[in-house]
Amino acid sequence: MIEVENLVKKYGGHTAVDHLNFHVEKGQIYGFLGPNGAGKSTTMNIMTGYLAATEGNVKINGYDILTNPEEAKKCIGYLPEFPPLYPEMTVYEYLKFVAELKKIPKEERKKQIEEVMNMTMVTDVSKRLIKNLSKGYKQRVGLAQAILGYPEVIILDEPTVGLDPKQIIEIRDLIRKLGENHTVILSSHILSEVSAVCDHIMIISKGKLVASDSPEGLQKLKTGTADLNITVLGKKEDIQRALNNIAGVKEISYIEKEDAVEISITTFSDTDISREAGIALAENKLPVIAMSRQAETLEDIFLQLTSAGEGKAVGSARDDEGNTDDKKGTEIDENDNTDDENNNDEEKEAVKITAKVEENEDDSNI
Ligand SMILES: Nc1ncnc2c1ncn2[C@@H]1O[C@H](COP(=O)(O)OP(=O)(O)OP(=O)(O)O)[C@@H](O)[C@H]1O
Helix, strand or coil, X not given: CEEEEEEXXXXXXXXXXXXXXXXECCCCEEEEECCCCCCHHHHHHHHCCCCCCCEEEEEECCEECCCCHHHHHHCEEEECCCCCCCCCXXXXXXXXXXXXXXXXXXXXXXXXXXXXHHHCCCHHHCCCEHHHCCHHHHHHHHHHHHHCCCCCEEEEEXXXXXXXXXXXXXXXXXXXXXXXXXEEEEEECCHHHHHHHCCEEEEEECXXXXXXXXXXXXXXXXXXXXXXXXXXXXXXXXXXXXXXXXCCEEEEEEEECCCEEEXXXXXXXXXXXXXXXXXHHHHCCCCEEEEEEEECCHHHHHHHHHHCCCCCCCCCCECCCCCECCCCCCCCCHHHCCCCHHHXXXXXHHHHHHHHHHXXXXXXXX
């Protein structure tokens, strides 16, 4: 349905998209996931004919987007990161204008406009000027114009940005519904967003595809470990002695503070030694002042993939022949993240900030 081959985009000396290859099959929801600046919008703009590639090509239903743009574009509905809305038009006028541009037969226009307005929940504001709508409602109008004409492929660049939590859930439901009859590709920098709705996730980092798999397949990239962090009052030697005989410990490290020791114990995720460790420390009169256990999450994998090595392929990314690479996780070069440790921290921070923004998103409705 969509074939992206050897795609490269350079902005001056900066390579935003770096030899991307992937295929999109009919009737699935694909998530294009990557941190800010990974190259998602650039790739989507090239796929939809908004931007020319430096190298490589994109075919939609066999039509080359560069040499046969009219036929290729007929198959696509696109919600860009910044939807090209006309602020002086009402919602209905704008959708009518888009329906004309998309050459939807006159007798079908009214019905289709009403259907997509219902689907995107903008019927209530159909007579309002677009410039007076909130960001959330503008985004829905952008989505409505992408769906008009019911194209085979719907491409959505960060479709839930600027929406409040309730609207995010509504738009996710809508995307799931669209996925029943359309191929949908959506981009996001939020892992929970794509894992909630997508059948297949492509992770992009620094312009390269670093993983391409189902959410379940990506789960398998987990190392299956959990970290138990304990802060104990006492001497390191006494604590070491107390914890010495506990089975199931993969790794243990101690950081000595003034009168306390911070212990970090790595175990397999199905082994929880918190109770045993607590008892052993209590029996040795070593007071525990804090204890927490954290299993590795899909988010950790996302952070590892987008900060490790310079975009080495993992997961089952297809090669040019459509073969899949089954060596899941084996090609992440752990020694190759020389200057990326800081990025990892920055990205962790970015993920935290994103989560906060999602939680606090303003719901100023219209
Ligand atoms: N017109 C442009 N001129 C120069 N550099 C650009 C231009 N557009 C994008 N870039 C750069 O290309 C890289 C990829 O940008 P792109 O917008 O595709 O990333 P993204 O993954 O969509 O990020 P975001 O989620 O922040 O939109 C970034 O480093 C960006 O600064």
